[in-house]
Amino acid sequence: MASIQLHGVIDATIFEVDKLPGGWWMSFLKVLYSYKLKEIFGYKASARLYATIHLDNAKVAATRRLEFDKDSPPQWQQSFHIYSAHLATQVIISFKVTGFQTTQVIGRAYMQAEELLSGKPVDKWLEILDEKHHKPLSGAPKIHVELRFSRATAHPNWSQGIKTPDFPGVPYTFFTQRNGCRATLYQDAHVLDEFVPKIPFPPGYKPHRCWEDVFDAVSNAKHLIYIAGWTVYTEITLIRDPRRPKPGGGITLGELLEKKANEGVRVLILIWEDKTTVEHISGKNGYSLSRDEQILPGYKSPLHHQKIVVVDSEIPNGESSSKKRRIVSFIGGIDLSDGRYDNQSHSLFRTLNTVHRNDFYQNGFSDASILKGGPREPWHDIHCRLEGAIAWDVLTNFEQRWRKQGGGEDLLVHLSEHGDIFIPPSPVLSPEDSETWNIQLFRSIDEGAVDYSWPNEFHHNVFFNLDLVNGKDHAIERSIQDAYINAIRRAKNFIYIENQYFLGSSFGWNTQGHNLGKVGAWNLIPKELSLKIVSKIEAGERFTVYVVIPMFPEGIPDALPVQPILFWQMMTMDMMYRDIARAIKAKGLKVEPKDYLTFLCVGNREIKKSGEYEPPEKPKDGTDYSRAQKSRRYMIYVHSKMMIVDDEYIIVGSANINQRSMDGARDTEIAMGAYQPHHLATTQPARGLIHGQRLALWYEHLGIFDDTFLKPESIQCVRKVNEIAKKNWSLYIQEKLDDLPGHLLSYPIEVLHDGQVTILPGSEFFPDTRAPVLGAKTDLLPSVITT
Template identity: 55%
Template sequence: MAQMLLHGTLHATIFEAASLSNPHRASGSAPKFIRKFVEGIEDTVGVGKGATKVYSTIDLEKARVGRTRMITNEPINPRWYESFHIYCAHMASNVIFTVKIDNPIGATNIGRAYLPVQELLNGEEIDRWLDICDNNREPVGESKIHVKLQYFDVSKDRNWARGVRSTKYPGVPYTFFSQRQGCKVTLYQDAHVPDNFIPKIPLADGKNYEPHRCWEDIFDAISNAQHLIYITGWSVYTEITLVRDSNRPKPGGDVTLGELLKKKASEGVRVLMLVWDDRTSVGLLKRDGLMATHDEETENYFHGSDVNCVLCPRNPDDSGSIVQDLSISTMFTHHQKIVVVDHELPNQGSQQRRIVSFVGGLDLCDGRYDTQYHSLFRTLDSTHHDDFHQPNFANASIKKGGPREPWHDIHSRLEGPIAWDVLYNFEQRWRKQGGKDLLLQLRDLSDTIIPPSPVMFPEDRETWNVQLFRSIDGGAAFGFPDTPEEAAKAGLVSGKDQIIDRSIQDAYIHAIRRAKNFIYIENQYFLGSSYAWKPEGIKPEDIGALHLIPKELALKVVSKIEAGERFTVYVVVPMWPEGVPESGSVQAILDWQRRTMEMMYTDITEALQAKGIEANPKDYLTFFCLGNREVKQGGEYQPEEQPEADTDYSRAQEARRFMIYVHTKMMIVDDEYIIIGSANINQRSMDGARDSEIAMGGYQPYHLATRQPARGQIHGFRMALWYEHLGTLDDVFQRP
């Protein structure tokens, strides 16, 4: 049967299965009461296979798009009654429902049921019992599964290619957090911006874009906190300093982050930290760990102090077996990077406080401080002498000299109701993994810390509407709904043993589908939609990078080519993932990124040929890497040692050039909508059951790309980024 494109949303419900039999058990086809009796004894005694745990999955060909929770002690007629809101961008001939039995290692297939995609394309609801079949498509006894499906093509979506459109845009549906109004957002490029770096960038209403300084603002926020400082990080390093610009000194600015947090805790501020527990940094043998996150150093530093620092491992629900889960706990991470503090109100006379949160890609650790100059050698005797970071060469060190690895990143500060959502995310995580209940009871401080409320008037043209998104599951966050019905309303989906939030991926899909003119992405990784890769040399189904973002981008471009409209996707990625370039892991990621790009360019080329358009596909989709080269100046730092001869390290030092490491996780759509967070464009970040992530998505309702191009803060931020990367401002940047 020919495959057809499903691009839109599939609403599916798996109600129940009937008359199942398990051919892999001696009692598998016995009467129900005998089966339950045998399984109950096995469960109690601890021998045999124990109670049968049955679940069902939904696949579009070989791409898994949904799964139910497990039903125990109901091996014949399990009832799930679970609904799914599935974004799809897949070629498929059938929607496949598989009924499985969970095992300690792997799973056993009972059988599969098939519904032809052709029957869905008219958009009508299908409610049907389907035969469950074996591998030869022959029915397995009387086994059946009851399902309901309805397909909504993307072209029927009233938001498709129409942008945000109006101030009444409600945000991304089916999410745990609703969109908040009356917010304020501050956008940051890199950890610091020197004075006078950004040229004049005109905005609407006669204003000019003004840059902000991330680590200075975080230093001020922590220093001025009076009640709470909550921090999560992939890595938090106590020895860094946040203020380093000699032209912008601050009182007490030379204090290390660790000293600052200890000082605030000793003053009575509740300082709580959740830092990822790198399981590879165990004991004396691997103190640094594979990732060099300093997790054990940080915990030891705060031991016995008033700072409560908890190392939390990532125990994800990846629908794997016990054996798989053991390896996953060392593979996947807590990747959220947030700071939440209480902050003074703008009018200095008030004693009241409000919540302010920081969200983005910057960890508070070594190797992250940088400016738009991204110096390789010239800061080695000052800013970066005690913060030398170069993990791409073996045995690189400040003693042997540069180039250091320059670091480009993006972060944000959130004020208003959205800041409380970030706080609530921290509280959920602390209640799950923080151990002792040390969270401040903010209800008891309601006279001091004002409850969630707008910080901008509705008529203020600088106001923001913002929504919080996550990749996380119930293993890392307390308080997810218990029932499938409540979970579905909140946009949550079932995993093996947990409820999963993957709203970051949903937010990207929604924003891409709304896009009208262009999309600008900066990300540390760019790989996914592996179900559409060419199978040369691999089995795409074994890769498992199933998230939709690359395919959605390709289909967006294809739709614009078919409509005869101009559209471009710009993507900035690092030249290679951080690490030794020839290592197996780096080469594997580069190969997957190449396959992702190949898939996208294939779609675009075929669309151009079908329309008879002679154009370069790179006019529609183009990738960039950043690099720097520095001419030697007098008075530079002189290393006391030399790199080993004839190595990449020595060659880079001689050529005085190196890549700028792009660590950002950002997307801008039509200069009117922006997503900033911790999530990479890979399966780990977009899955929900792997790395834990957080992101904001927002727009300024008075600065939309409706009749005229948007000229609010998002436009100014993009122009500042392009000036940083290209060293110039050109009129063509106004309409990319």
């Protein structure tokens, strides 16, 4: 059977099964329901029938689960909009029964993948076969399906970017695109006054300071402060720059929130990891905290990972006496917690007696302490502030989550009852304003974490129209992955990514002799990127993807779960580079795979200066901690979750590029996708605030500006970046100690001409550790934890 690259969209409908088959399972269920044992034993004795769609081994859709009826076969009549990037031989429809704490495959039906290539609907009654022997089931039941495949390259938006200012956004999502908004983009929690990049910034660009803006927003709230995060640590201070003091800026976050609660502001907090310091004020004066406990002791799965602040705010440019209020929201990667405060210098040692004296954070050593000194773990992140109707969508998300997981409806501020105060969702900028934004909200979430408040007469077409998928008796929303896929497919010239993790598309991995079993890292993003590059190579066009990730995931680098995550990451990189290398070879080009796709990380190294903090203790000799302290180096932890496409479209949020964040039924995530309609890359390169954000980030990482950076898709640019990063890596690992001229480092892997990812000579282990760069597979942790 031929393997077919099904890169595009499969519109599928599973209608019904024509009859229930024989066999012991069906006989058992018929007896069970005939004697009404279900009524006796309740839900535990119930059985439900459903169907799934697989492309070879990768599950891509599942129907809702229908109660077993001994007199009537199931009729789902359910449609799906399936993004695919799989190399598959077959489409497999599985007929299943779940109940009694088990799930059984009744049978499977098969269709050859090549049947879909015509692009026309394929409407068939398929025989349901025995899973083991592939023979018709007793009674010869059939399942009615319709499938239609549309190639990604045939879509009118393929490689066209955002063609017009009225681009409607990503289809089939819970939240529609909002126009006339404003977005403020942040790099890191703080920006020093002396960070003045010598680059050609677009008009209107200026650096913004995230935690200063959050402090102002919370301080000025009159009615509500809603916070959601993976963690909230109330002992931190948001204002630390001595050259930028603010009235009341010396108090902690907890003191600020308690002060606002005492003023009558409703303060609601949803967190996953409890830092305990919130509890002394929880429940006071409208202050309420809700948190979830860990599911597995010692491991974090699943997580409530959204990072949100929602407040009421004054009307900009309004009268000072006006009581009118609006909603302003913050989302992104930065939790209000310890270790997050940092600026573009990302110092390891030089701030331990100033802004990090009471906020020493280092998660890479088991015994790290301010008493033993640096290096601290620098933190690089991306965040944003949203104004306009989009801010109300973030509010809606919080309210839905609070109703499900928080303190119920009563604690929420019902804005409809304050119509004389709150202006309704409306544009904050006119369509003619050159600084206006169009913004859309995306999520990874399911009904276990959010109250959708469906109407009683809920119809399955709502699932299709919102691109919701079925989990175990609940809806799953994964529009963040859909947004990434749409943006990658639209991309014309280049993509720049910063993300805490990078793994996925396990259906395309080269197993290299490993028994990967059911890894289940199905998200399409890595494969979408490599297929985009391949299409550009085949078309004779330039295209470059830059990916900045941490040197290694946070934690002890030679231990669990870091090593298996690194292994999955290596498998992902290897898959992508092999795709690219095959395309290069087929075209006979004299280029390298890294001319199209480059992985980078960031790190710092500092010489000792006079007046530096002197710790009273020292780390134990022979440890990673001791070696890093002596070599005066450490990675800068990349916690960003951002993608920039052609300098005209940006995604910022809390979602990592891994299965946990993109699945929808695992970690809860939030993100926004945005563009400025007056700054599109239609006839000339985009030069709006997204372009300014990328240049500022590159200046932070590289420490220089070069004219080639204005055309990041060019081979001159990618080779320039790779050259600088390679030189910085050499300086980072050499014995001679000196300050690095820039933070950007080549990711320490070797990419062979055939795309194989292997050990970089001299860099089998991360500096100052015995942790293998390529990671190691383990069976000690389930892949649901590490993917």
